[in-house]
Amino acid sequence: MKGVQLLPEQASTFASQVDLLFWFLVAVTVFFTVLIGALVVYFALRYRRGSTASRAGAKETDLRLEISWSLIPLTIGLIVFVWAAKLYASAYGPPPENALEIFVIGKQWMWHVQHPNGIRENNELHIPAGRPVKLTMISQDVIHSFFVPAFRIKRDVLPGKYNVVWFTATKPGKYHLFCAEYCGTQHSRMIGWVYVLEPADYEKWLASGGEARPYATASGAGTMAGVSTASLKEAGEKLYTQLRCNACHGATDGQRGPTHYGLFGKKVKMRDGTVVTADEEYIRESILRPLAKVVDGYEPIMPSYEGLLNEERVLQLVAYIKSLESSTKVAEVKP
Amino acid sequence: MSVTVAKPGEVRHNYLNAGDTVLSWLLTTDHKRIAILYLVSVSFFFLVGGLLAGLIRLELLTPQGDLMTSENYNRVFTMHGVVMIFLFLIPVIPAVLGNFLVPLMVGARDLAFPRLNLASWYLYMAGGLIATWAMVTGGVDTGWTFYPPYSSSYSTSQVTLTIIGAFIIGFSSIATGINFIVTIHKMRAPGLTWFRLPLFIWAHYATSVIIVLGTPVVAITLLLVVAERVFRLGIFDPALGGDPILFQHLFWFYSHPAVYIMVLPAMGVISEVVSCFSRKRVFGYHFVAFSSVAIAVIGFLVWGHHMFTTGQSVYAGMVFSLLSFLVAVPSAVKVFNWTATMYKGTIDLRAPLLYVMGFIGLFVIGGLTGLFLAALATDVHLQDTYFVVAHFHYIMVGGTILGYMAGLHFWWPKITGRMYPEGIAKLTALVIFAGFNLTFLPQFVLGFLGMPRRYHWYPEEWQMLHVMSTAGAFLLGIGFILPVFYLLWSLRTGALAGPNPWGATGLEWKVDSPPITHNFEQTPIVTEEPYAYDNHHEPEEVFSGTGASTTKR
Numbered sequence: 001m002k003g004v005q006l007l008p009e010q011a012s013t014f015a016s017q018v019d020l021l022f023w024f025l026v027a028v029t030v031f032f033t034v035l036i037g038a039l040v041v042y043f044a045l046r047y048r049r050g051s052t053a054s055r056a057g058a059k060e061t062d063l064r065l066e067i068s069w070s071l072i073p074l075t076i077g078l079i080v081f082v083w084a085a086k087l088y089a090s091a092y093g094p095p096p097e098n099a100l101e102i103f104v105i106g107k108q109w110m111w112h113v114q115h116p117n118g119i120r121e122n123n124e125l126h127i128p129a130g131r132p133v134k135l136t137m138i139s140q141d142v143i144h145s146f147f148v149p150a151f152r153i154k155r156d157v158l159p160g161k162y163n164v165v166w167f168t169a170t171k172p173g174k175y176h177l178f179c180a181e182y183c184g185t186q187h188s189r190m191i192g193w194v195y196v197l198e199p200a201d202y203e204k205w206l207a208s209g210g211e212a213r214p215y216a217t218a219s220g221a222g223t224m225a226g227v228s229t230a231s232l233k234e235a236g237e238k239l240y241t242q243l244r245c246n247a248c249h250g251a252t253d254g255q256r257g258p259t260h261y262g263l264f265g266k267k268v269k270m271r272d273g274t275v276v277t278a279d280e281e282y283i284r285e286s287i288l289r290p291l292a293k294v295v296d297g298y299e300p301i302m303p304s305y306e307g308l309l310n311e312e313r314v315l316q317l318v319a320y321i322k323s324l325e326s327s328t329k330v331a332e333v334k335p
Numbered sequence: 336m337s338v339t340v341a342k343p344g345e346v347r348h349n350y351l352n353a354g355d356t357v358l359s360w361l362l363t364t365d366h367k368r369i370a371i372l373y374l375v376s377v378s379f380f381f382l383v384g385g386l387l388a389g390l391i392r393l394e395l396l397t398p399q400g401d402l403m404t405s406e407n408y409n410r411v412f413t414m415h416g417v418v419m420i421f422l423f424l425i426p427v428i429p430a431v432l433g434n435f436l437v438p439l440m441v442g443a444r445d446l447a448f449p450r451l452n453l454a455s456w457y458l459y460m461a462g463g464l465i466a467t468w469a470m471v472t473g474g475v476d477t478g479w480t481f482y483p484p485y486s487s488s489y490s491t492s493q494v495t496l497t498i499i500g501a502f503i504i505g506f507s508s509i510a511t512g513i514n515f516i517v518t519i520h521k522m523r524a525p526g527l528t529w530f531r532l533p534l535f536i537w538a539h540y541a542t543s544v545i546i547v548l549g550t551p552v553v554a555i556t557l558l559l560v561v562a563e564r565v566f567r568l569g570i571f572d573p574a575l576g577g578d579p580i581l582f583q584h585l586f587w588f589y590s591h592p593a594v595y596i597m598v599l600p601a602m603g604v605i606s607e608v609v610s611c612f613s614r615k616r617v618f619g620y621h622f623v624a625f626s627s628v629a630i631a632v633i634g635f636l637v638w639g640h641h642m643f644t645t646g647q648s649v650y651a652g653m654v655f656s657l658l659s660f661l662v663a664v665p666s667a668v669k670v671f672n673w674t675a676t677m678y679k680g681t682i683d684l685r686a687p688l689l690y691v692m693g694f695i696g697l698f699v700i701g702g703l704t705g706l707f708l709a710a711l712a713t714d715v716h717l718q719d720t721y722f723v724v725a726h727f728h729y730i731m732v733g734g735t736i737l738g739y740m741a742g743l744h745f746w747w748p749k750i751t752g753r754m755y756p757e758g759i760a761k762l763t764a765l766v767i768f769a770g771f772n773l774t775f776l777p778q779f780v781l782g783f784l785g786m787p788r789r790y791h792w793y794p795e796e797w798q799m800l801h802v803m804s805t806a807g808a809f810l811l812g813i814g815f816i817l818p819v820f821y822l823l824w825s826l827r828t829g830a831l832a833g834p835n836p837w838g839a840t841g842l843e844w845k846v847d848s849p850p851i852t853h854n855f856e857q858t859p860i861v862t863e864e865p866y867a868y869d870n871h872h873e874p875e876e877v878f879s880g881t882g883a884s885t886t887k888r
Contacts, residue, residue, distance in 0.1 A: 005784055005797065006780060006784075007783075017712070018712050018713060021710065021713055022783070025703075025706055025710070025713065028706070029700065029703040032703055033696065033699050033700050036671075036695060037695075037696050037699070039674050039678075040674055040692050040696070043674070043677035043678050043680070043682065044682050044684055044688070044692065047613075047677065047678070047680050047681065047682045048683075049681050049682060049683050055679045055681070056679075057679070058615065058680070059618070060616045060618065060620070061618060061619045061620065061622070062619075065675070066619050066672075069667065069668060069671040070664055070668055073663060073667040073668075074661075077660035077661070077663055077664065077706065077709075078660065080660065080709075080710050081656055081657050081660045081709075081710065083712075084656065084712040084714075085653050085656060087711070087712035088649065088652065088712045091715075092715075093649065108489070141489065142484050142489050143482060143484070143485065143579055145644060147719070147785070147787065149716070149784065152715065152716040153715065153716075154644045154715050154719070155644055155646065156645045156646060158573075158579060158580070158645070158646065159484060159572075159573045159574065159579065160579075161573070161646070163646040176785060176794065179787070180644075180719040180720070180787045182409075182478045182485070182788075182789040183485060184409075184476070184485055185405050185409060185476070187405075187789060187790070188791040188792040188793065189792060
């Protein structure tokens with residue numbers, strides 16, 4: 001039996017802020033529990049049957065009391081609401097521009113991580129300290145939830161839809177990664193480690209293709225899936241050509257399909273008049289369920305790739321399409 | 336007002352000796368006998384759920400899942416949840432105490448629909464037996480929340496059978512809810528205006544409204560899971576074109592208010608007991624009554640706080656968070672009013688009042704820890720951890736079960752005609768209170784540290800807290816076994832109670848203990864406010880007595 005742990009580590013910029021609110025709430029809880037508990041016990045003893053304590057002036061109701069003990073909890077509640085909501089909005093709003101982008105795929109019962117440069121990890125995640133990290137996450141089967149207690153961060157990992165979470169780790173070290181949404185038999189084994197590295201160590205780790213191990217791996221907790229030869233984008237480009245996406249999606253908007261150059265982040269008008277921002281989720285949906293949103297001016301003729309591509313391959317395509325900027329010269333396009 | 340009091344030595348007819356054949360019980364339409372049927376059945380399922388809880392705590396003594404396989408562990412915690420929620424916590428107070436007391440308290444001969452009431456027990460038993468059958472033939476491993484696509488497309492356990500069981504039990508709830516609503520509206524005795532009703536009735540009225548509005552939603556939702564599972568209709572599974580988050584909205588639309596279905600009736604019990612043993616009218620009667628209604632209404636608008644981590648938009652999260660803080664206010668108002676009721680009362684520290692004091696303490700902790708989960712930033716960390724587990728056990732065990740224990744002891748003399756033994760009952764209340772806190776306080780710490788719920792294995796550094804929790808669970812278990820023995824013992828050997836051993840107000844105390852089959856020999860006429868303890872004498876003077884020993888000792 002290891003020693004008793006009573007406080008979780010704080011290893012992200014969010015952690016200490018959450019804890020401040022947490023301890024404030026603990027103080028509120030202790031105060032009211034002690035207050036009510038003491039009053040109930042005191043009244044039970046002081047006014048016990050047979051005691052001579054004066055009962056004169058006992059009331060049946062008192063409007064001023066009722067109003068004050070409605071307003072006091074309401075006020076405390078509103079303060080906590082605003083405090084917590086502001087904190088949440090800052091942490092769960094859009095990630096900073098310079099965030100390091102990493103992709104996470106959850107499946108029964110492992111975490112699969114893909115770094116943009118092609119490094120792949122299972123049940124381990126290496127990140128640098130001091131830099132925002134954005135995780136784009138999807139599940140291949142049931143609902144999972146990405147939970148790193150030391151970061152005070154949790155986000156469900158859903159099948160069929162990208163969910164994004166971001167954080168900035170502050171303290172180098174090795175932290176628990178848990179699946180927090182019950183996902184079947186081995187739910188409690190869908191665990192891993194997050195390694196926060198000093199920026200220099202992280203560069204070394206990247207350069208070695210994920211082989212450098214600044215921290216020893218816990219016994220069997222994680223295995224390296226190794227490095228593919230190509231970066232995520234390059235793998236996506238190969239797939240893009242293989243599937244002949246460019247037959248319809250040319251360098252400019254064409255007869256059959258809109259161009260992918262400069263698509264990412266653009267506002268796109270649909271046939272039904274709605275306007276959609278072309279984010280990862282939109283690109284994924286358009287590959288798998290192209291008829292769900294058809295761009296204005298085009299016929300609903302694109303075939304679906306649902307069932308033909310696993311989430312890993314969809315991620316590669318998304319990464320490639322994201323990388324296509326409108327300034328890319330037409331000449332670079334290989335038909 | 337009709338007062339029916341036994342003369343010394345006379346054995347009067349009552350609902351218990353009105354027939355002693357098995358059929359006289361199985362075909363009864365007497366609300367009091369149906370309450371007894373429910374009492375026996377919910378006690379059985381509480382025992383089953385409790386044994387499953389014991390298995391969970393034994394397994395978690397060590398960090399390695401070594402007592403049973405993960406498959407079995409997942410089935411055990413799922414069945415613990417299903418049995419405790421659908422077969423024990425939701426029916427326990429309404430179907431046992433509510434069934435027995437609602438007609439007596441409103442001065443009626445029975446509920447509005449006696450045969451529907453009996454049908455509700457048969458539905459409950461049918462659903463319960465199907466769920467038991469599912470348990471015996473492999474069990475179910477989805478968690479009591481049945482989240483798809485795991486439940487609809489991945490689990491290989493008895494999901495369909497369990498859901499059909501839960502679906503049927505839902506109809507039994509609805510039948511009880513409709514019966515209470517109609518009875519409270521249409522069958523109140525002359526002079527019994529809305530604001531002369533005991534707060535127990537207000538609480539059951541609010542509960543019934545939630546049951547009738549909410550249960551159909553969860554019933555249909557669970558049926559859709561079966562449709563997806565059996566017929567592969569794409570509703571929730573994205574692989575079939577469905578949306579798994581839709582399920583969570585529909586499920587929590589019922590299942591959050593279901594928490595109030597469990598705790599509102601307990602609050603009704605608390606008001607009755609605290610008033611009687613303080614010999615004082617409930618402080619702020621109108622505020623306590625309307626807070627039940629407020630909880631029922633706002634409770635329907637807070638379901639999204641179960642979904643802050645799903646990727647729900649930040650603004651939707653804020654709306655649900657704000658509403659969740661609002662629903663805390665009426666609960667706080669109740670607690671303050673109960674406390675103020677004791678102020679300058681004449682307090683008789685009987686076992687039911689000990690349970691009430693335990694309820695107040697645990698409910699305050701349960702309610703305040705709910706604020707951590709209503710607050711967006713802290714919820715994100717604590718969601719799906721042992722903090723949530725501890726929080727809802729404080730509400731459901733600390734709230735509902737302690738409320739039930741208070742009520743069961745308080746009305747035991749009315750139900751059986753016999754007094755329970757006071758000394759051991761008080762001791763038991765203390766054992767349950769201590770065991771409960773030892774079980775669940777460490778779980779708050781575990782949750783803050785990050786221990787996810789439904790984990791079979793866990794990191795070694797958390798073992799000490801789990802050992803404490805398991806030790807507490809066994810103390811708690813002893814606390815729940817003791818009443819089985821002393822209450823059964825009291826059936827033969829307990830002192831005869833007489834109509835009103837506590838000197839309590841309320842129509843149920845103006846009839847025999849146990850009451851006659853039709854409750855009242857004449858329809859009572861109500862001429863006074865509820866809890867008019869000022870007009871009442873002390874208990875020992877109230878007795879006309881049945882010739883046997885009285886309650887004072």
